[in-house]
Amino acid sequence: MKNLSVFQVILLAVFAAAAISGVLIFALVIGIGAGNSIGPVVIWGTQDQTAFAVVLRQATENESRLSQVSYVQKDPATYEAELTEALASGTGPDIFILRQDYAVRNAGKVVPVPYDFLSRSQFENVFVEAARPYLAQSGVLGVPILVDPMVMYWNRDLLGSAGFSQPPRYWDEFADLAQKAVKRDDSGSILKAAVAFGEYQNVDNAKDIVGLLILQAGGAITRRDNTDRLVPSLSARAAGSTSQAAESALRFYAEFADPSKIHYSWNRSLPGSRAAFAAGDLALYFGYASEARQIARTNPNLNFAPAPMPQTRAGTAMSAARTYALAISRASRNREGAMTVATLMADTGIARALSIALGIPSARRDVLAERASDENELFKREAIIARSWIDPDPEKTNGIFRAMIESVTSGAARYAEAINPLNSNFSSIPAFIAGALKALAMIALPIITLFLVISGFYFITAQGNQQKLETAKKNFFYVVIGALLILGAWIIATLIAGTVNQLTGK
Numbered sequence: 001m002k003n004l005s006v007f008q009v010i011l012l013a014v015f016a017a018a019a020i021s022g023v024l025i026f027a028l029v030i031g032i033g034a035g036n037s038i039g040p041v042v043i044w045g046t047q048d049q050t051a052f053a054v055v056l057r058q059a060t061e062n063e064s065r066l067s068q069v070s071y072v073q074k075d076p077a078t079y080e081a082e083l084t085e086a087l088a089s090g091t092g093p094d095i096f097i098l099r100q101d102y103a104v105r106n107a108g109k110v111v112p113v114p115y116d117f118l119s120r121s122q123f124e125n126v127f128v129e130a131a132r133p134y135l136a137q138s139g140v141l142g143v144p145i146l147v148d149p150m151v152m153y154w155n156r157d158l159l160g161s162a163g164f165s166q167p168p169r170y171w172d173e174f175a176d177l178a179q180k181a182v183k184r185d186d187s188g189s190i191l192k193a194a195v196a197f198g199e200y201q202n203v204d205n206a207k208d209i210v211g212l213l214i215l216q217a218g219g220a221i222t223r224r225d226n227t228d229r230l231v232p233s234l235s236a237r238a239a240g241s242t243s244q245a246a247e248s249a250l251r252f253y254a255e256f257a258d259p260s261k262i263h264y265s266w267n268r269s270l271p272g273s274r275a276a277f278a279a280g281d282l283a284l285y286f287g288y289a290s291e292a293r294q295i296a297r298t299n300p301n302l303n304f305a306p307a308p309m310p311q312t313r314a315g316t317a318m319s320a321a322r323t324y325a326l327a328i329s330r331a332s333r334n335r336e337g338a339m340t341v342a343t344l345m346a347d348t349g350i351a352r353a354l355s356i357a358l359g360i361p362s363a364r365r366d367v368l369a370e371r372a373s374d375e376n377e378l379f380k381r382e383a384i385i386a387r388s389w390i391d392p393d394p395e396k397t398n399g400i401f402r403a404m405i406e407s408v409t410s411g412a413a414r415y416a417e418a419i420n421p422l423n424s425n426f427s428s429i430p431a432f433i434a435g436a437l438k439a440l441a442m443i444a445l446p447i448i449t450l451f452l453v454i455s456g457f458y459f460i461t462a463q464g465n466q467q468k469l470e471t472a473k474k475n476f477f478y479v480v481i482g483a484l485l486i487l488g489a490w491i492i493a494t495l496i497a498g499t500v501n502q503l504t505g506k
Contacts, residue, residue: 038337040068043326044083045097047146049073051357059350069341083109087331094338098142098327100133101391104230111328111335112139113342127363130321130386142325143346144363145354148288149382150208150320151306153295158192158283167284167307171213171252174310178256178263181283194265194283196273198257198409200402203266204274207401209286210253211389212320216312219245221389230390247415254408254415268409278302288322289360289379306378321386323363 045052052071060066072093074082080102086092087109098106118140123131131144154167162181168174174195181194200206211221220233256265270276277285278298287295292306309319326342328335344350348366355362361376361383362368368380391397407413 038065038068038340039334041070041095041334041337041341042093043069043071043095043097043341044074044079044093045071045324046074046076046079047097047324047358052354055350055353055357058353059345062349063344066341066344087329090331092329092331094329094332094334095326095342096329097145098134098325100131100323100325100388101394103133103136103141103325104390105393106327107136107141109327109330110141111330111332111339112136112141113143113328113339114139117339118143126365128321128323128365128368128383128386130383130388131323131325131363133323133388133390134325142327143342144323144325145346145351146324146358146360147363147383147386148290148322148324148360149379149386150205150212150286150288150309151378151382152309153277153285153287153292153304154307155277155280155283156303156305157280158194162194162283168310169308170313171216171310172313174256175263177283178265182265190265190267190270192281192283193270193276194263195256196266196270196276196282196285197253198255198266198405199268200405202268202270202272204272204285205287206405207398208320210249210401210405212309212318213249213253214246215320215387215389216315216318217245217249218315219249221246222392230392246419250404250408250415250418254405257409277304289382290358292375293359306375308378308382317385319382319386321383321388323388325363 043052049071052073056066056069056071060069083092083096096109098110120135123135123140127144128147130147130149134141134144152167158181159165159167159177162177164177164181168177178194181192182190183192185191196203197209203209214221222230223233225231255261256263257267258264259267271279271281273282273285274287274291274295276282278295280299280302285295286309289306295302295304311317326345328338328342332338345354346364348364351362351364352367352370355367359376361380363383365384368384371377372380404418407418408415
């Protein structure tokens with residue numbers, strides 16, 4: 001080894017690294033689903049701990065390989081931050097529950113399920129339409145297990161006192177309902193609201209509601225172009241129905257917070273919409289199936305029920321939903337076991353048990369086809385017709401939708417003017433990743449150049465002195481190692497960002 005040159009050492013190191021990587025990848029691929037032992041697998045999520053524990057315990061009676069699987073419930077408010085920190089430090093779970101609107105943002109944290117293992121056609125035949133955001137060019141980002149559809153909760157007492165025996169079925173019925181159901185005091189202040197539309201900060205699920213209105217009107221929020229890039233579709237300058245749909249949806253939503261309209265029913269001085277509904281001060285509330293139990297616990301005496309999401313009269317029936325999937329963590333030390341667990345838990349029996357325990361529908365079509373009680377049957381029907389759009393980053397798009405809505409309700413912009421910035425802001429999200437990588441290159445290049453110049457200086461000034469030449473060789477070796485480390489960091493960052501870009505097409 002003492003006679004090896006620097007070049008030979010580097011070359012051998014590269015070949016060794018490539019060989020080790022090849023062996024690891026080969027072992028991972030051929031190992032999926034093989035063997036009887038899964039090993040310890042930890043799952044993180046925000047769903048109820050007790051329900052998951054009961055289902056896992058029952059499942060273990062029929063499938064002993066699940067005996068070492070454990071579930072940890074996390075706080076929804078801190079889940080994303082805690083997950084990111086844990087995965088970065090190597091202490092995260094083997095599987096984490098990934099909501100469909102976080103699929104693009106968290107793609108770099110996931111080991112995709114190869115299409116050779118779960119094909120695109122199998123996925124589409126087994127799971128609901130709302131789960132499509134998990135389909136990436138590199139594979140399936142998560143194996144769907146649950147779907148939480150949006151429904152319309154209605155207060156029987158408030159609607160009954162306004163002369164309505166049933167909740168509205170179509171959006172064009174809302175203006176008349178709001179005019180009759182709203183109650184005001186002598187000063188004109190709203191005491192009992194009809195529809196919590198028009199604002200953002202005190203309307204729970206505002207982005208999801210407006211997004212659904214756009215989709216129901218025939219529009220699109222994001223779309224794939226002819227190069228499979230994910231691009232925004234809301235520009236009012238674009239041709240076709242999409243811009244008209246976005247403007248129409250925004251207008252309909254915003255007018256319920258316009259005091260000049262006869263169906264004025266909501267303003268930003270009122271409490272949050274779910275809190276108002278639970279208190280009996282709001283006739284209609286748009287929330288998810290999982291919220292039914294929370295509302296009932298808040299006010300056991302509230303006379304309310306869920307109803308299907310209203311529709312347009314001429315359009316295809318469509319609802320919104322949050323879908324939850326089991327994603328294999330890139331930081332997992334037991335990827336083979338995690339892959340097997342995700343597959344087993346998405347199977348019909350366990351998927352059905354999870355749905356019953358948590359009170360929301362399964363993401364499997366065959367489970368949704370089974371008959372259920374009245375309320376669960378409604379949730380299932382809404383889950384079947386639910387659709388999702390690919391969200392590049394939920395936290396950023398929350399801000400974008402808020403700015404759009406509030407610019408209209410404050411009078412700062414007209415409807416078309418409010419949509420244009422929305423379109424350009426969507427475009428800037430993938431560009432941020434590209435900009436970060438470019439900045440990394442700008443920093444790395446001068447450092448590499450400086451190290452090479454210093455190393456060359458040592459070689460030139462050695463002037464045949466053997467000791468100085470040896471020192472120069474060592475310095476050159478360290479320069480090469482440093483350059484390789486920087487290059488390695490660049491490659492890793494590029495690969496992680498590339499996983500996201502396979503979805504966005506950048």
